[in-house]
Amino acid sequence: MTHILTATGVTVRFGGLTVIDDVDLELRPSEILGLIGPNGAGKTTFVNVLSGFQKPQTGTIRIGDTDISATLPDERVRRGLVRTFQAVRLFPALTVAENLLAAGFAMGQSRRAAKAEIATLAALLDLDGWLNTEARALPYGVERRAGIARAMMAGPAFIMLDEPAAGMNHEEAMAFLSVMDAIRARGCGILLIEHNMDIVFRLCDRVQVLRSGKVLAAGTPDEIRNHALVREAYLGSAAA
Amino acid sequence: MTPHLQIEDVSVTYGAVRALNRLSIHAAKGETVALIGPNGAGKSSLLLAIAGVVPLRSGAVRLEGRDLAGQEPEQRVGLGISLVPETRDVFKKLSTHENLLIGASRRRLTRAQMQADADRIYALFPRLAERHNHMAGFLSGGEQQMLAIGRALMAEPGLLMLDEPSLGLAPVVTDAVYAAIATLRDQGTTILLVEQNAARAFSVCDRAYLMQAGQVIEEGSAETLSARGSVESVLFGRSAPAKELRP
C-alpha cells in the first residue's frame, strides 16, 4: 500500500501564544499540496513540527501507520521525510557539491551513487556552474536552489519546501515548475509553502490555507482563488 | 546638476571572484531606480558597496557629489543612506520594538518622537504591532522582512536601498510595501530598488538598469525596457558564477 503522511490535531503554543491550533494535514505520494496563508500564520512552524524541529503541545505525525511523533529530525529524514529551510541554511564553508555529497552520505549512499545523483540534480536545478563554489559565496537565488537539491539528495518520499521560489524572478519561477514536476514524477509528495500565487495555483493539486494557526480554507486551487475570505485576508492584488 | 547618487566605474571583488566590473549608475534626487538582473548579476553586491560594507576595488561612490571613500558604514547611515539587506539581518535577540528603535540610532530623537515614528511603522505593518514585544528571532520569515523594512524606514533616509523587499511577503503585504514605496517616492526619497519581479518594480520606478555579470547592459525607463523585451532575455539566461580574475 502507499504510505501517506498524516498530521492530526497539531497544536503549538509559545507561552500564551497559540501559533498552531488543532491543525490536520494529509500528504500523499506524487501529490503537491500548497500550504499558504498570511505572514505569521504558522506555516513554517507547522513544517517544523512535521520535520521534528518543534515539539507540538498536542498532535501526532504518522507515515503510513507508523507514529513518528517521538523521533528526532535526523531520524525522520532517514524515514524519507525531508524539508528545506526558509532561511536556506547551507553549510557555508563547504562547496555546493560537498553540501550535496554530505546529504547523500548521511543517507548511506556510496560515493559513486551520490556523485551520480549530484549530477542529475545539478542539471535539474541549474546548478552545474556552481558546484565548486563555497555555499557562503552564492547569490541568493542559487542558494535556494542548492537548498532544494540538498534536500532531494536524500531521495525523499515527502519533501516540504519552505518558500522555494523566493528570490526567483518570474522567468525562473516558471522554469521551476518543471523542477516540481520532475520531483513529483519520482513519486515524491510535496508540501509547498509559497507566497508566489502563480506557482501555487498552477502547480498544486490541493491548497490548504492557514490563518492565525487555524485552517481557514482547503480545496482545489480554483476554490481557493475564489474564496472570499482568502482573497481579502491574503491574496490582495494577486487574486486578480 | 549633480545627481543624488553617482556610481562611477565601480569594481568589487571577493577573492578571485569579480562581482562588479567597472559599473556606473546614477540616481537623481527623488528618483526611484530599479536594478534588475539574474542571480549573481551583482545587484546585492552593489548595494552593499554603496552602504560601505564591501570595499571597492576601483571607482567611486558619490553622494551629492561627495566621494564616500573612507566613510564607515555607520557614517554613511548618518549621511542618510539606509539599506534593507536581502538577508534581512534583524537583530534576533532584540525585541521587535527595539529593532525599530535601533533603526533610528543616527537620529537624535526624544523617546516620544521615537515612539511616534515607530507607531507609523506599526500602522504600515499591523502584524508587527501585534508582535512588538516578541524577540525578533522568533518572528516568521515574512514578519522579519517587514521588520527589516521598518527598521530602515526609521532612519528616515534620503537614499533608501531595498534588496528584494517583497521576499517572503504575503501578496497583500507586498501590496502594502509597494504602496509605501510609492508614498516615499512622492515625498522625495531617492530609492534604489532591487527586485526579481520586474513587472512589480516597473510599476513604481522612474528608471531601471538591467544588470548582468557585474555590468549594466541596458538602461532606460520602465516603458522602453519592457517594450524592447530585453528584460526577458536577460532574466531567462542561465545563471553562472562570476568570472574568476585568474584562470
Place this chain on the structure above:
Amino acid sequence: MTLLQMLIDAASVGGLYALTAIGIGLIFGVIGLVNFAYGEYIMVGAYVLLLSAGLYWPFAIGAVLVFVVLFALASDFLVFRQVRRAPPETLMIVSFGLSFMIQHIWVVMFGSLTKTVNFLPAINRSVEIAGLRIAGVSLLQIAATVVLTTVLALFIKYTRIGYQMRAVSENPRMARLVGVNSNWVIAVAFAISAVLAVTVTVLFVAQTGSMTPFFGVSLTMIGFVATVIGGMGSLPGCALGGFLVGAVTTILQMVLPPHLQPFREAFVFTSVILMLLVRPQGLIAVRSAWERV
C-alpha cells in the same frame, strides 16, 4: 557549626566568584567575546593598588579605576579591535595570548613572587550577628554583586546603548548598517567591565592582601564556568552561577570525609558537568539563547 553559618560561609566564598562572573558575563554574554584577559584587568589593578598603597584609600581606588579602565580600553583598541571579524576560537585564543603576555610583562616588572599589601584591613574584620560570623569583605562582595547585577541588567535592558550593545554582539555588520558606532559601544562595554574588575580587585586585595601576576587566571576560569552554568547573556544568571560554584565548593569542603576532601574539585566539576547536561543553556536561560528554525 550551624547550617546557617555554613550557608553564610558558602555565600562569602561565592561572593568573589559571582562578582568576577558578572564582569566576564558582560563581555561574554553581551559583546560575545570570551575574554581571558579579564583576569588580568583584576590583576593589574591589584599592582596599582600595591604602588598606591601609601595614599588615602579613596585616592588609591581612584588611581586603580583610572588605570584599569584605560588598560581595558587599550586592550580593546590595540588588540580586540584588530580581530573583530575573526572566528570565535581565534578571538578566544587572542584573549588568551593577551592574558599570557600581560602576565609575563608583569613577571618581568614585578617578579613572580607573591607581593603583599595591607589594604583596608578594617573591612576585612568579621562581624558577628546573632552568633553568626561573616567577614566584612564578604558582606561587601555580596552587596556589590546584587547592586551591580541589578544596575547593569537594567542598563542593558533599557538604555539605548544597552540595546546597541546587544545588537553589536549579535551582528556587528548589520549594527553598523543601521548606524551604530560599534567601536564606541564596545569601548563602553569594556570600560564597564573594567569598573567591575576594579571592584573585584579592591575586594580581593582587601580580603587576601596578596597578589601574583597569575592570580587572575583561576578567577577567570571559575568566572567562565560560572557564566556558562548560570546562563549566558543573563547577568543575574552569571551571579547565580558564581555563588553556586563557591557554595558547592564550600559545602563539599565541609561535608566530605577527610579522605575525600582532596577530591573536592572533582566533585565540584562533576556537578558542573551534570548541571550543563541538564540545562545546557544555563540555569537562568535567556529566551534568546534558543534559536528558532
Place this chain on the structure above:
Amino acid sequence: MPDQQNPLRDMAAWLWPWAVWAVLLLVLTLIFSQISPAMARITTDTLIRLVIVTGLYIFVGNSGILSFGHGAFLIVAAYASAWVTIPVAMKGVILPGLPEMLRGIQISPLGGLVAGVVLAAVLGLLAGIPLMRLSGIAASIATFAFFIVISVIYNNWTDWTKGTASLVGLPTWVGPWAALAAALTALLIAWAFQNSRAGLLLRASREDLVAAHGAGIRVMRLRLLAFVLSAAVAGAGGVLLGHNNGALTTANNVYLNLSFIVIAMLVVGGIRSMSGVVVGTLVLSVLAEIFRRFETGVDIGGVMLQIPGGTREVLLGLCMLLALILRPDGLSRGREIRVPGILRGTRPGAKTKKEEALP
C-alpha cells in the same frame, strides 16, 4: 581521456598533502637531531607536541567544538603505560599500592603505548557519550570540567599515581625517531579521517547544526567517533611524553598549561586544516626555542645578545597575537597543500567531466 580511471594516481593525489609534510618533517628531524643531545631532545619534544596537536585537531577541526579536555587523555594514557612498563622491581618500591596483577607485570614499550591508547579511547567513549550532547561554549566548558575531574582524581589517587608526587621509572625509549614515526602516523590518521565520509559529515555539522539534522546527519555519533579517535591519538602523545621525560606528575597544572599551549598552536596554525596543525606547532615551537636561546644569551658575530629573563613569554605572546591579528583564520588559512596538476588529472568532481555530463 578524462574518464580514464587511475587508482594509483588517485591514491598518490590523495596522499600528496600528507606526504609533503612527512618529507619536510623527516628532513627537519634528520638535521636537528644530529646537532646535539639537547637539540635532539627539543626535536623530540616538538614532534610529541605535534602528535598531541594532531589528536586535538581530529576532534576540534572537524566538529568545531573547542575542547579544553584533551589533557585528560594525556594523563590517563601516560599513567596507563607507566603501570605496565615500569620495571617490576621499581614498581614494588614506587607503587606498592598498585594491585598485584599490575605490579607483577612489565610489558614492552609498544605494549605500554597500546595500553595507554586503548584506555584513552575508552575514556573518550565514556566521557563522550554525555559530553557530545552539548554544543558550543557549553561543550567547551564541560570538557574543561571533565579535564579537572580527571586531573584531580589522578592528583590524589595515591595508590595508583603517587598523588601529587612525581612517578618515576618509566623506560625512556622515546627519541626523535620514535616521535617522528608517531607524528607521521597521527597526521595520516587525521588526514584519512578528515577526508572520510564521517569527516565530511562532521564538518557539515560544524557549519550548521540545525541544517545537519535536517539533512539526516547523526551528529552525536559522528562527534563521538571523532572524540574517541582524537582521544586515542592524544593519548599516544601522552604516552610518548611520559617515556620521554621518564617521569610523570599531575601536580601544578602541568597538563592544563600544556592543553592551552596545544590549543594555541592549533588556532595559530589554522583550526581547519591539517597543514595548520603542522605549521602552528612548528612555528610556535621554533619561536619558543629561539626566544629561550636569546634569554640565555646568543653570540652573534662576537656580540653577546641577551634579552632579560622572562621576556621569552612576552615575545611569544606577542608573536601569537600578531599572527592571529594578521591571519585570523590561522597561518594556513584553513588550506591544504595543493596537489600538483599531474596528479590531479580529472578526478570525479572536477569541472570538465561535469560539463560533459550535461544534457
Place this chain on the structure above:
Amino acid sequence: DDTPIVIGVASGQTGTLEPWDKGAARGAELAVDDINAAGGLLGRPVELVIRDTKSDPSLGPTAALEVLDAGSEMVLVACDYDFGAPAALTAISQGKIAMSSCAADAKFGVQGVGPLAYTQALATNGQGALLAEFAAEQPGWDKVYIMQDTAIEYTKSLCANFRKRWVDLKGEDSILGEDTWNGLNDNAIAGQISRIKSDGADANFIVWCGFTNNGAMMRQLRSAGVDLPVLASESMDGSHWIEAVPDLSDFYIAVYASIWGNDPDPKIAAFMTRFQEKFGEPARMGHVVTGYTAVEAWARAVEKVGSLDTTAIQTALDGFTGEPLLTGPSTYTPDLHINLTSPMLMMKVTNGKYEPIGRRAAEKVSPPEF
C-alpha cells in the same frame, strides 16, 4: 690543567619555584666564589652554568641536557621532588650526580630518582618531628588543630609526619580537628575558619602546612579573630607575604636560615651579609643556604676522593656522617640521600618581627617508608 670544572644549575629561575630555585642558584654562586677564592677544586677553577626550567617539570630534561652539553660535572636541580625529578633523571642517566637544593621529600634520592641523586633538605620526616617536639615543649600547647594544603606532596607529608610524632607525644585525643584547602585554587577559606572556630574552639595552637598564598590565608585567619599560635615550616619562609597580615604575631616557623640579619649562627649570619653585598638585596628565603651546601657537599666529596669519578664521589657522599656543612652536620647512607635529623632554626614572629628561638634537631624521627 686549569680548564674550569662546570657545575650546572637546571631549575626554576622563573615561575612558581623562583623564590626557592633562584635563591639556591645564588647560594651556589657564593659557594663557587668561595671555592675559587680558595684555589679552586682539584686545582681547577669552578664555573656555574645556569639554565632555566621555567618551573615546568617537562622542561627539566632539556635544561639538564643543556648544562650537561656545557660540560657539567654535577647538576643542581629544583627545590622540590616533583619539579626536580625529571632534570635529575636526565643528569643521572648521563652518569652525573644530581643534587636538589631543598627537595624535602625523602623519595628524592635512591628510591625515587636513583642512586646518584641527593638532596640538601631536611626530610619532611625530620621537619614534622621537629615541629611536634617543639610544640610539645611549649607550655600550654596541648591541643592542636591541623591545617593542610593539598596542592603538593610536601605539605601533605609534613602534616602527616607532624601528626605521627605528636600522637606519640600527646596522644590521639589531643588533635581536635583537621582540615584542608587547596592553595592553588582557593582564595577564600571562610568555611575552614568557621570550623576552626567551632571544632577547634579549645585548641591551643594550629599547625599550618602551607605552600603558596600564605599571606592570603593568614590574613583571613587573623582578621576572623583566630589569634591562636600558628606553627609552620620552611615552605612558609620568606619576607614576601607577611605584609598581608597586619602585625603578624604568635607565628612560629622552622627555617633553614634567618634572612632577617639575626641568625644566631655566625657563619650563616656572615653568609647572609655576603649575599646581600653580592646581589644587592637580602635573600628572600632561608633556602639560599641549601644551594650553597649543595655545591659545598659535592666539592667536599670531590676533594676527598681527589677525582671527578662519579662512582668515587658517590661513595664519598654516602660516607658523610655529621659532615659539617654550612647548614649543619649532614649525614647520608648508601640508601638514604637526604638528612633526617639535621637542625633547623625555630623563629617566632611578633608584630611582624622575626626573632630566632634557636636551632634544634628532632630527637626521634620515624624513617621514611617507600
